[in-house]
Amino acid sequence: MADKRLLLVDDNAQYRNAVKRNLTLAGYQVLEAENADKGLETIHQSDPHVVITDLDMRSHDEGLHLIREVKRLHPSLPIIMISAVGTFDEGALARQYGAMFVLSKSRIDAEIDTLYKGLDAIFEQIERMRRLRERVDECLQSGQPADDALNQELQAQLQSQDLDAGFKSAVYEMIDLLDSSHPGDGATAPEDPTIYLDALAETLPNLKQMDEETRTMLGLAESLQQSANASSVSVARNIGFSYSFAVENEVKQRLGRKVNRLLTTNNVSKLADQLYDSALRNLDMFFNQYLIRAVQQKNMELNSDITRQVLERIIKHGEKYKPDGLKALGVIIYCWGRNHEFANRKGKVIIKNPLGLKGLDDDGVTELSSELIRLQHLRNPFIHPEFSEREKTESVRAAALRCLQLVSQVV
Numbered sequence: 001m002a003d004k005r006l007l008l009v010d011d012n013a014q015y016r017n018a019v020k021r022n023l024t025l026a027g028y029q030v031l032e033a034e035n036a037d038k039g040l041e042t043i044h045q046s047d048p049h050v051v052i053t054d055l056d057m058r059s060h061d062e063g064l065h066l067i068r069e070v071k072r073l074h075p076s077l078p079i080i081m082i083s084a085v086g087t088f089d090e091g092a093l094a095r096q097y098g099a100m101f102v103l104s105k106s107r108i109d110a111e112i113d114t115l116y117k118g119l120d121a122i123f124e125q126i127e128r129m130r131r132l133r134e135r136v137d138e139c140l141q142s143g144q145p146a147d148d149a150l151n152q153e154l155q156a157q158l159q160s161q162d163l164d165a166g167f168k169s170a171v172y173e174m175i176d177l178l179d180s181s182h183p184g185d186g187a188t189a190p191e192d193p194t195i196y197l198d199a200l201a202e203t204l205p206n207l208k209q210m211d212e213e214t215r216t217m218l219g220l221a222e223s224l225q226q227s228a229n230a231s232s233v234s235v236a237r238n239i240g241f242s243y244s245f246a247v248e249n250e251v252k253q254r255l256g257r258k259v260n261r262l263l264t265t266n267n268v269s270k271l272a273d274q275l276y277d278s279a280l281r282n283l284d285m286f287f288n289q290y291l292i293r294a295v296q297q298k299n300m301e302l303n304s305d306i307t308r309q310v311l312e313r314i315i316k317h318g319e320k321y322k323p324d325g326l327k328a329l330g331v332i333i334y335c336w337g338r339n340h341e342f343a344n345r346k347g348k349v350i351i352k353n354p355l356g357l358k359g360l361d362d363d364g365v366t367e368l369s370s371e372l373i374r375l376q377h378l379r380n381p382f383i384h385p386e387f388s389e390r391e392k393t394e395s396v397r398a399a400a401l402r403c404l405q406l407v408s409q410v411v
Helices: 011-023 036-044 060-075 090-098 105-142 148-159 165-181 191-198 210-226 234-263 267-275 285-298 306-319 328-338 362-378 387-408
Strands: 005-009 028-033 048-052 079-083 099-105 338-343 347-352
Touching: 005 011, 005 036, 011 028, 028 036, 036 048, 036 060, 036 105, 036 285, 048 060, 048 105, 060 079, 060 090, 079 090, 079 105, 090 099, 099 105, 105 148, 105 165, 105 306, 105 387, 165 234, 191 210, 210 234, 210 387, 234 267, 234 362, 234 387, 267 306, 267 328, 267 347, 285 306, 285 338, 285 362, 306 328, 328 362, 362 387
Parallel strands: 005 028, 005 048, 048 079, 079 099
Antiparallel strands: 338 347
16 A cells, blocks of 8 residues: 555654654654544544554543544544553453554554554555455446355455454455345245234334335344344344345335436536545545534434445446445435535535435434444444344344334335
């Protein structure tokens, strides 16, 4: 990678300057922040590849809070913690929260080679992820299943004992997207899975009007959810896949023509350019600030990182772009399925529901987009490792049913 951006978060300006000098000489572009809040702001604005943080800043464990928040918003962003005062327990917590490794600030001269080796390994993995994602994108765009070589490489990455959980999460999502695009071998259905749907009539009053395949996959999910072995990892994965496929199928049945019409018009690049700054290779600064405020106010699962990824793929593929999963659908619905505006350097950007969604007000559209993204996150075993499989499947079920309640109102 030619552009290797690091974010250094430390309240000691003298220490930041010394570390920045060393890293710059080693070929890295170093961004700086003096505390966790500034660090998160810089991540949103500048999209660094790696975060290096101190532990003790305005509070003795501020670095731990930063790690948790970064991993919540950007699960695959690698983090390194360097601390002068951290105890063994705090170092263990940093790794539990998602730090790839922890170094001692007092021994940084002795450990600088370890830092450089760690950074080399991280950037090699980032490049590997980029190449894998390009191959997955090619399969999704062509509609062809992945070949054996790609499947084997993805599985090898997923099973690697040395791979960081954030990178595993990214690999899992690639596998999930490929599975979702060819759902034939997800789970074994009972003879008539729809017999499990009667109990949902009150929760989903429009159930009988839903697509037949939606009902079949929802019935399968319900039957698996009620099974005695729903806590096993393999069954939990099938439960998550079945609920998610039911939701994705119903969203595409109800919104598919609107989404395709939007994405296959000449306007889609102009619409994306309103929200994305190609010169910065990131979200438009003003849209990003607007999005951050909206996420905080509505407690949404949507974030800048997810939105940026989807907009980049729309700009890259143009009219050939196909929404690849629940997250992509959630971003498209949020950006273009509602009325909103924000101010930038040129004045107001006004977006008036170019998708043409009807039946939900703007708050309902916002909730639908957030729940779609939340559903995809919940079925990822590396996003919430602290939850049991049973807890995950119950959360997946609740999110899926809420998505179906909302999308059934769209006309």
